[in-house]
Amino acid sequence: MTKPTKPAPGTEAAKAAEAAEGAEAPENVVPPIPATSPAAPVEQSTAVAAQVAATATTEETVAANPLRDPRDKRLPRVAGPCVLVLFGVTGDLAKRKLLPAIYDLGNRGLLPPGFSLVGFARRDWAHEDFAQVTYEAVKENARTPFREEVWKQIREGIHFCPGEFNDDGAFDVLSMMLKEIDETRGTGGNYAFYLSVPPKFFPTVIEQLKRTGLAKAPEGSWRRVVIEKPFGHDLKSARELNAITNAVFPEESVFRIDHYLGKETVQNILALRFANTLYEPIWNRGYVDHIQITMAEDIGIGGRAGYYDGIGAARDVIQNHLLQLLALVAMEDPISFDADALRREKEKVLRAVQLPADLSTGTARGQYTAGWQGGEPVKGYLEEDGIPPDSITETYAAIKLEVANRRWAGVPFYLRTGKRLSRRMTEVAVVFQRAPHLPFSKDDTEILGQNALVIRVQPDEGITVRFGSKVPGTAMEVRDVNMDFAYGESFMESSPEAYERLLLDVLIGDPPLFPHQREVELSWMILDPIEEFWASHGKPEGYPAGTWGPASADAMLARDGRAWRRL
Amino acid sequence: MTSFNLTGTTASKISSTLTRLRHQMGAPAIGMVLTLVAVVDEAGQYDAVRAATEAAREHPSRILVVINRDPAEPNRLDAEIRVGESAPGEVVLLRLYGDLTEHADSVISPLLLTDTPVVVWWPGECPKVPAKDPIGQLAGRRITDARSAGDPVAAITGRAEGYVPGDTDLAWTRLTPWRSLLAAALDQPIGKVAEGVVEAARGNPSGPLLAAWLSDRLNAPIQVSESSGPGLTAVRLTVAGGEELKVNRSDARLATLSKPGQPDRRVALARRPTSELLAEELRRLDPDEVYASTIHRLAKKPRS
Numbered sequence: 001m002t003k004p005t006k007p008a009p010g011t012e013a014a015k016a017a018e019a020a021e022g023a024e025a026p027e028n029v030v031p032p033i034p035a036t037s038p039a040a041p042v043e044q045s046t047a048v049a050a051q052v053a054a055t056a057t058t059e060e061t062v063a064a065n066p067l068r069d070p071r072d073k074r075l076p077r078v079a080g081p082c083v084l085v086l087f088g089v090t091g092d093l094a095k096r097k098l099l100p101a102i103y104d105l106g107n108r109g110l111l112p113p114g115f116s117l118v119g120f121a122r123r124d125w126a127h128e129d130f131a132q133v134t135y136e137a138v139k140e141n142a143r144t145p146f147r148e149e150v151w152k153q154i155r156e157g158i159h160f161c162p163g164e165f166n167d168d169g170a171f172d173v174l175s176m177m178l179k180e181i182d183e184t185r186g187t188g189g190n191y192a193f194y195l196s197v198p199p200k201f202f203p204t205v206i207e208q209l210k211r212t213g214l215a216k217a218p219e220g221s222w223r224r225v226v227i228e229k230p231f232g233h234d235l236k237s238a239r240e241l242n243a244i245t246n247a248v249f250p251e252e253s254v255f256r257i258d259h260y261l262g263k264e265t266v267q268n269i270l271a272l273r274f275a276n277t278l279y280e281p282i283w284n285r286g287y288v289d290h291i292q293i294t295m296a297e298d299i300g301i302g303g304r305a306g307y308y309d310g311i312g313a314a315r316d317v318i319q320n321h322l323l324q325l326l327a328l329v330a331m332e333d334p335i336s337f338d339a340d341a342l343r344r345e346k347e348k349v350l351r352a353v354q355l356p357a358d359l360s361t362g363t364a365r366g367q368y369t370a371g372w373q374g375g376e377p378v379k380g381y382l383e384e385d386g387i388p389p390d391s392i393t394e395t396y397a398a399i400k401l402e403v404a405n406r407r408w409a410g411v412p413f414y415l416r417t418g419k420r421l422s423r424r425m426t427e428v429a430v431v432f433q434r435a436p437h438l439p440f441s442k443d444d445t446e447i448l449g450q451n452a453l454v455i456r457v458q459p460d461e462g463i464t465v466r467f468g469s470k471v472p473g474t475a476m477e478v479r480d481v482n483m484d485f486a487y488g489e490s491f492m493e494s495s496p497e498a499y500e501r502l503l504l505d506v507l508i509g510d511p512p513l514f515p516h517q518r519e520v521e522l523s524w525m526i527l528d529p530i531e532e533f534w535a536s537h538g539k540p541e542g543y544p545a546g547t548w549g550p551a552s553a554d555a556m557l558a559r560d561g562r563a564w565r566r567l
Numbered sequence: 568m569t570s571f572n573l574t575g576t577t578a579s580k581i582s583s584t585l586t587r588l589r590h591q592m593g594a595p596a597i598g599m600v601l602t603l604v605a606v607v608d609e610a611g612q613y614d615a616v617r618a619a620t621e622a623a624r625e626h627p628s629r630i631l632v633v634i635n636r637d638p639a640e641p642n643r644l645d646a647e648i649r650v651g652e653s654a655p656g657e658v659v660l661l662r663l664y665g666d667l668t669e670h671a672d673s674v675i676s677p678l679l680l681t682d683t684p685v686v687v688w689w690p691g692e693c694p695k696v697p698a699k700d701p702i703g704q705l706a707g708r709r710i711t712d713a714r715s716a717g718d719p720v721a722a723i724t725g726r727a728e729g730y731v732p733g734d735t736d737l738a739w740t741r742l743t744p745w746r747s748l749l750a751a752a753l754d755q756p757i758g759k760v761a762e763g764v765v766e767a768a769r770g771n772p773s774g775p776l777l778a779a780w781l782s783d784r785l786n787a788p789i790q791v792s793e794s795s796g797p798g799l800t801a802v803r804l805t806v807a808g809g810e811e812l813k814v815n816r817s818d819a820r821l822a823t824l825s826k827p828g829q830p831d832r833r834v835a836l837a838r839r840p841t842s843e844l845l846a847e848e849l850r851r852l853d854p855d856e857v858y859a860s861t862i863h864r865l866a867k868k869p870r871s
C-alpha cells in the first residue's frame with residue numbers, strides 16, 4: 001500500500017501534521033480502497049466529527065462532568081438518558097433475549113435514570129399489557145434474580161404503541177409518544193430503534209422513521225438504528241439493504257448485531273492474542289498447521305422453515321459468525337481497540353481471504369436426513385413442516401479458505417457449520433504443526449496428535465490447550481492431554497449475556513463490537529461464488545441426523561492429510 | 568460439597584489433603600485465579616464464608632479463613648477443608664490456638680496459590696495499618712470494613728493514616744451505585760455546584776465518605792446530616808442559582824432522582840449483599856486512586 005509522503009518524524013512539520021490529523025484517525029493505517037471495493041468509506045473522513053456529535057452525551061460531557069475521572073474504574077459505563085423503541089416485541093428474539101437483557105442491565109445499574117422502552121406491534125394492547133408481556137419475559141428468561149425495585153424502575157418507563165408497519169397513523173402516534181416521553185422522562189430526544197422484525201420489513205419501517213422525521217436527530221441528541229442479521233442474502237441484496245438504511249441513517253448510527261461479538265470468550269480472543277507474549281510468536285504459518293472454526297447445532301430448523309429454506313447454513317452462519325471469528329483470529333494487531341482501528345484490521349484480513357481454486361473439492365455441503373439425535377428419533381430436513389420435498393437448501397456447510405498474507409500464506413482455515421449434528425458446540429481450534437523431530441521411537445508417539453489451542457465459545461466457555469504428555473508408568477509413551485481454563489462458571493450470574501453488552505454499547509454509542517457494512521460486503525464477496533457454484537451443481541449430500549455431517553466434508557480434509565476435530 | 572476435618576495439623580498436611588481431595592473429585596487442575604484470605608472471628612465466620620464463596624463464582628478462588636481462638640490454650644492448628652461441586656474453588660477454615668494466633672502468616676503463606684494475586688479481607692476488626700500486618704503483607708489488595716468498627720465514622724476517617732496503595736474499604740464499595748447515579752445525573756451539566764448535603768443514618772461511615780468524594784470532585788463544601796436511615800438516604804446538590812439536584816432514598820431500595828427542569832425519576836438503588844461488594848473488589852486489583860484521594864480529603868476535613 002502506498003503511503004502519502006510525510007514530513008520526517010519529530011520535526012515541527014510532522015508535529016503540526018499530526019495535530020491536524022487528530023489523534024482519532026491516524027491516516028497511515030487506512031488501507032487504500034480500490035474502486036471495486038465495497039461501500040467506499042466516504043464517511044471515514046467525516047466520521048470523526050460526526051461521531052463526536054453522535055456521542056455528545058457521553059464522551060464530551062464526561063470531560064465536563066467533574067464526577068467522572070478516568071482513574072475511577074468502579075464507575076460503570078452508563079448510557080445517557082434515552083428511549084429504546086423495539087419493533088417486533090412479540091417475536092422470539094424480543095422475548096428470549098432483548099427484554100430480559102434490558103432488565104439485566106437495569107439490575108446491574110447500567111440503565112440511565114429515565115430510560116424508557118417503547119414496544120411497537122400489531123396488537124391492541126395498552127401500556128399495561130406490554131408491561132405484563134415484558135414482566136413475563138423477564139421472569140422467565142432474565143439471567144439475574146428478580147428484584148422488585150429494578151422492575152419498578154423499568155416498569156415506569158414502559159410504553160406501547162399499537163400498529164402495522166405500513167400504517168402512517170401509527171407512526172405519527174409513535175412520534176408524538178416519543179415527544180411526550182422526552183417531557184415526562186427527560187430522555188432528551190435520544191432514541192434507539194431496534195428492528196427485531198423479519199428483514200423484509202426493514203425498508204418499510206426505515207421509510208416510516210424517515211417520513212416522521214424520527215430518524216433525524218435534532219442538535220445535541222442522537223438517533224440510532226439496530227438491525228439484526230441477515231444483512232441480505234448476497235452482495236447485491238446486502239448493498240440494497242444498506243442503501244435503504246444509509247439513505248436515512250448515517251453509517252455511524254447503524255448498529256448491526258452479530259451477537260457472537262458480544263460474547264465474553266470472543267472478546268477474550270483479543271486479550272489472549274494481544275495481551276500475552278506466549279502465543280503471538282507462534283501465531284503464524286511458521287507454527288500453525290491449520291485452523292478449524294466450527295459452529296455445530298444439535299437442533300433442526302424448528303419453526304423457522306420460512307426463514308431457513310433457500311437461505312441455508314452458509315448464509316445463516318458462515319457469512320457472519322464464522323467469518324467474524326476468522327477475522328478476529330487471523331487479523332494483525334490493531335493500534336487500539338477503538339472501532340476504526342479494529343474494523344480496519346478485520347477488513348484487511350477479510351480482503352485477503354481467498355477461495356479454493358476448485359470449489360468442488362474445497363467445499364462441502366449436506367442436508368440432514370431422518371435419524372437419531374441424542375437418543376431421540378428426528379425427522380429429516382425434507383420432512384420438516386413447510387419445507388418443499390425437493391429443497392436443495394444445505395443444512396451443513398464446510399469451506400476451506402486461505403488468508404493470503406505473509407502471516408498466513410499456506411495455512412488453511414476450515415470453517416464448518418451444521419444443524420442436527422451430534423452436539424451443540426462452537427469453537428475455534430488453532431492446530432499446530434508436529435514437532436520437527438521426535439527423539440522418541442515411533443511406537444512411543446504413535447497416538448500423539450498435534451498441539452492445539454482451542455477457544456471454546458459455547459456452551460462451555462473457556463480455553464483448552466492440547467499437548468503431549470508422558471503416560472505415567474510407561475517407559476516413554478506420549479499421548480495427548482487437555483488443559484482447560486474457564487474464568488468463572490458459565491452458569492454464574494455475573495457473566496453477562498451477549499445481548500446485554502451489545503444493547504449497552506448501542507445506548508452508549510460504542511461501535512467496536514458491531515460489524516461495519518464493509519465487513520458485511522466483504523463477507524458476501526467470499527460467500528457469493530460458493531453459493532453460485534452450489535446452486536449450479538446439484539443437491540447437497542444427505543447425512544443422518546445426529547452424526548457429524550456428510551462424508552464429503554471428511555473427504556475434503558482427508559485430501560489435505562487432515563481430519564476434523566471430533567467434538 | 569466434600570468436607571474434611573483435620574485437628575492438630577500443619578500447613579503441609581492441609582496442602583496435601585487439598586490436593587488429594589481435588590484428585591478424588593476428578594478435577595485436579597481447575598482454573599483458580601486468586602487466593603482470598605478472610606481474617607475473622609468465630610461469630611463472623613459463617614457470613615464471611617458465605618459471601619466469599621458467592622464471590623468465588625465470579626472469581627474462582629482458594630478461600631482461606633483465619634479464625635483466631637483462645638491465645639491462652641496450647642498451640643494448635645485445626646483445619647476444615649471444603650471442596651465443593653456446588654461452587655468453584657475451595658475453602659479452608661483455619662482455627663488457631665495459643666501463640667500460633669500471633670503467627671497466622673506462617674500457616675497462610677504455604678497455602679497461597681502460586682504466583683497469583685492474594686487478597687486479604689477483614690470483615691470485622693482490622694489492623695491499624697493493614698499493609699504492615701503479617702498477613703496483610705502477603706497481599707496485594709487489602710479490604711477492610713469500617714462499618715464493623717466500634718466507631719465506624721472514626722474508623723473511615725482514620726484510614727488515610729495507615730493507607731498504602733492496595734487498601735480499600737467496603738464502606739467505599741457500598742457507594743459505587745450512588746456514585747454511579749450521581750455521575751450519570753451530572754453527565755448533563757447542571758452548572759457549578761455551590762454546596763451540598765449528604766444524609767445518612769447516624770454512624771454510617773459511607774455518608775462522610777460520599778461527602779468527601781463529592782467535595783473533592785466538585786470543589787464545594789458538602790455537609791453530612793443525620794437521618795433515620797437506613798444507610799444513606801439522600802444527597803442534595805445546590806447549584807449557584809439555588810436550584811437543586813436531589814437523590815432521595817427512603818426504603819433502601821428505590822431512589823427518586825430530581826433534577827432542575829426535569830421530571831422526577833425513580834431508580835433502583837438497593838443496598839447490596841456483601842458477596843456483591845466483594846465480587847466488585849475482586850474485579851480490579853490495581854490500587855484505587857480515587858479511594859485514596861477521597862480518604863485523604865476526609866481525614867483533612869473537620870468532622871461535622
Ligand SMILES: NC(=O)c1ccc[n+]([C@@H]2O[C@H](COP(=O)([O-])OP(=O)(O)OC[C@H]3O[C@@H](n4cnc5c(N)ncnc54)[C@H](OP(=O)(O)O)[C@@H]3O)[C@@H](O)[C@H]2O)c1
Pocket residue numbers: 087088089090091092093094121122123163164165195196197198199201228229230
Ligand atoms: N430469534 C433468534 O434467535 C434470532 C437470531 C438472530 C437474528 N434474528 C433476527 O432478529 C429478527 C427478529 O427475529 P425473531 O426470531 O424474533 O422473529 P419472529 O419471532 O418472527 O418475530 C418477528 C416480529 O415481527 C413482527 N411482525 C412481522 N410482520 C409484521 C407486520 N406486518 N406488522 C407488524 N409487525 C410484524 C411480529 O409480530 P407479530 O407477532 O404480530 O407477527 C414479531 O413481533 C429477525 O430479523 C431475525 O432474522 C433472530
